[in-house]
Amino acid sequence: xxxxxxxxxxVALSAVLAACTPPMPNAAAAFTSHTSGQTIHGSRTIVVxxxxxxxxxxxLISVTSDxxxxxxxxTGDDLELTVVLKDNANTITVSVxxxxxxxxxxxxxxxEYPFLTFEPSQDAAVVIGQPDFNATxxxxxxxxxxGPYLRPLVLNGVMYLPDYGGDRVMGYLQVPxxxxxxxxxxxxxxxxxxxxxxxxxATLSGPQTVATDGQRLxxxxxxxxxxxxxxxxxxxxxxxxxxAIGQPDLVSDGxxxxxxxxxxxxxxxxxxxxxxxxxxxxxxxxxxxxxxxGFGVPADLVLGQSDxxxxxxxxxxxxxxxxxxxxTDVWSDGTRLVVADASNNxxxxxxxxxxxxxxxxxxxxxxxxxxxxxxxxxxTGLDYPYSVDSNGNQLFVxxxxxxRVLVxxxxxxxTAQPAxxxxxQVDFDAFGSATSxTGLDYPVGVYLDGNxxxxxxxxxxxxxxxxxxxN
Numbered sequence: 163x164x165x166x167x168x169x170x171x172x173v174a175l176s177a178v179l180a181a182c183t184p185p186m187p188n189a190a191a192a193f194t195s196h197t198s199g200q201t202i203h204g205s206r207t208i209v210v211x212x213x214x215x216x217x218x219x220x221x222l223i224s225v226t227s228d229x230x231x232x233x234x235x236x237t238g239d240d241l242e243l244t245v246v247l248k249d250n251a252n253t254i255t256v257s258v259x260x261x262x263x264x265x266x267x268x269x270x271x272x273x274e275y276p277f278l279t280f281e282p283s284q285d286a287a288v289v290i291g292q293p294d295f296n297a298t299x300x301x302x303x304x305x306x307x308x309g310p311y312l313r314p315l316v317l318n319g320v321m322y323l324p325d326y327g328g329d330r331v332m333g334y335l336q337v338p339x340x341x342x343x344x345x346x347x348x349x350x351x352x353x354x355x356x357x358x359x360x361x362x363x364a365t366l367s368g369p370q371t372v373a374t375d376g377q378r379l380x381x382x383x384x385x386x387x388x389x390x391x392x393x394x395x396x397x398x399x400x401x402x403x404x405x406a407i408g409q410p411d412l413v414s415d416g417x418x419x420x421x422x423x424x425x426x427x428x429x430x431x432x433x434x435x436x437x438x439x440x441x442x443x444x445x446x447x448x449x450x451x452x453x454x455x456g457f458g459v460p461a462d463l464v465l466g467q468s469d470x471x472x473x474x475x476x477x478x479x480x481x482x483x484x485x486x487x488x489x490t491d492v493w494s495d496g497t498r499l500v501v502a503d504a505s506n507n508x509x510x511x512x513x514x515x516x517x518x519x520x521x522x523x524x525x526x527x528x529x530x531x532x533x534x535x536x537x538x539x540x541x542t543g544l545d546y547p548y549s550v551d552s553n554g555n556q557l558f559v560x561x562x563x564x565x566r567v568l569v570x571x572x573x574x575x576x577t578a579q580p581a582x583x584x585x586x587q588v589d590f591d592a593f594g595s596a597t598s599x600t601g602l603d604y605p606v607g608v609y610l611d612g613n614x615x616x617x618x619x620x621x622x623x624x625x626x627x628x629x630x631x632x633n
Contacts, residue, residue, distance in 0.1 A: 188263050317374050350364070438499070511525040
């Protein structure tokens with residue numbers, strides 16, 4: 163009788179206690195080591211950490227990713243992922259759910275690993291300036307190039323291709339995906355048939371690299387000894403520059419060897435808030451610690467010369483770690499600096515950004531040491547390297563007289579480090595010119611844009627675009 167009374171009471175008490183017990187909290191996750199959209203340089207194997215919140219010991223944890231490989235280790239509320247990144251975009255998602263949790267808590271991380279993978283003797287995908295890969299016959303004024311030099315630019319989807327021989331920059335409102343595309347507008351001329359190259363705000367003479375600080379457009383104007391600056395990037399023909407670097411106004415074109423003048427500049431870049439210019443005729447690189455916004459701003463630093471009024475090849479002496487002989491291109495990520503020292507047949511690298519005039523480079527490519535300048539081929543040789551570009555992980559060099567582009571798949575850290583891949587030739591020992599989808603004839607510019615490599619193929623009067631393979 164007593165047991166019959168007690169059992170209902172126990173059941174009722176259990177129900178009351180169950181009603182008073184709070185439900186198990188939902189589990190959640192948050193990444194703690196990286197932020198979404200981050201770009202990764204160096205090794206493609208990285209460790210990513212996440213913090214778990216409210217996750218029970220028996221919580222179900224899953225990881226999905228399009229990276230090459232992901233392994234996970236949980237220690238309490240800490241989750242550690244060892245990730246092998248694939249080329250370019252990678253997405254990693256962590257989901258965690260306690261028993262009975264209907265909707266898992268999740269966190270997603272997008273990481274970029276800039277890298278272009280090419281097949282041996284890979285065909286270019288698109289040719290601009292010619293009707294096909296085997297021709298050098300284009301004569302339409304809105305399609306032809308009189309001879310491209312150095313680096314083009316893609317800015318906000320608009321493509322700018324320097325036409326040195328035509329004294330103009332060809333503009334395309336989108337990057338062409340078919341051969342022989344016509345330009346939509348032209349800079350340096352009033353229209354595609356204009357031949358006027360009188361110095362002025364709306365003309366160019368021998369334009370080369372086109373660059374941006376994210377807001378303005380800069381065109382290296384070789385024969386006018388200046389950099390023409392457009393505060394608003396043009397998208398129609400006949401645009402006038404707002405000011406120039408290297409000249410006191412927009413109607414002067416004299417060359418000079420001072421902190422405010424230039425002598426046949428070939429290229430430039432903007433990195434870490436600095437303007438870096440290959441002042442080729444003065445055998446030097448000029449550096450402004452802040453990008454000028456008007457006329458007459460003097461440079462803060464000079465490399466290749468001991469002062470701002472000297473401009474002799476190799477500083478008037480022998481080739482050395484701190485001299486240059488007609489440098490043609492520059493690249494930087496704000497920390498490292500790379501210079502194509504063309505007439506010395508080498509590429510110079512500073513591991514940390516220089517802070518004093520005439521500072522010596524740390525690494526040389528194309529030569530066994532800093533005291534030699536001979537031309538060569540093979541995986542370690544260079545013959546008039548004209549242009550350099552990098553995505554932070556790889557280094558690309560237009561090795562012009564060898565008719566090829568060399569690729570270092572890890573950013574070089576030692577002198578005479580051999581290249582890992584070659585484009586434009588079947589192997590490192592070949593150097594002949596060709597007019598084809600795989601060949602080049604005096605390439606003088608390399609430019610990376612996402613998964614695309616642009617090559618200025620001078621003696622074929624064209625640009626070619628190679629697309630990185632999925633890897």
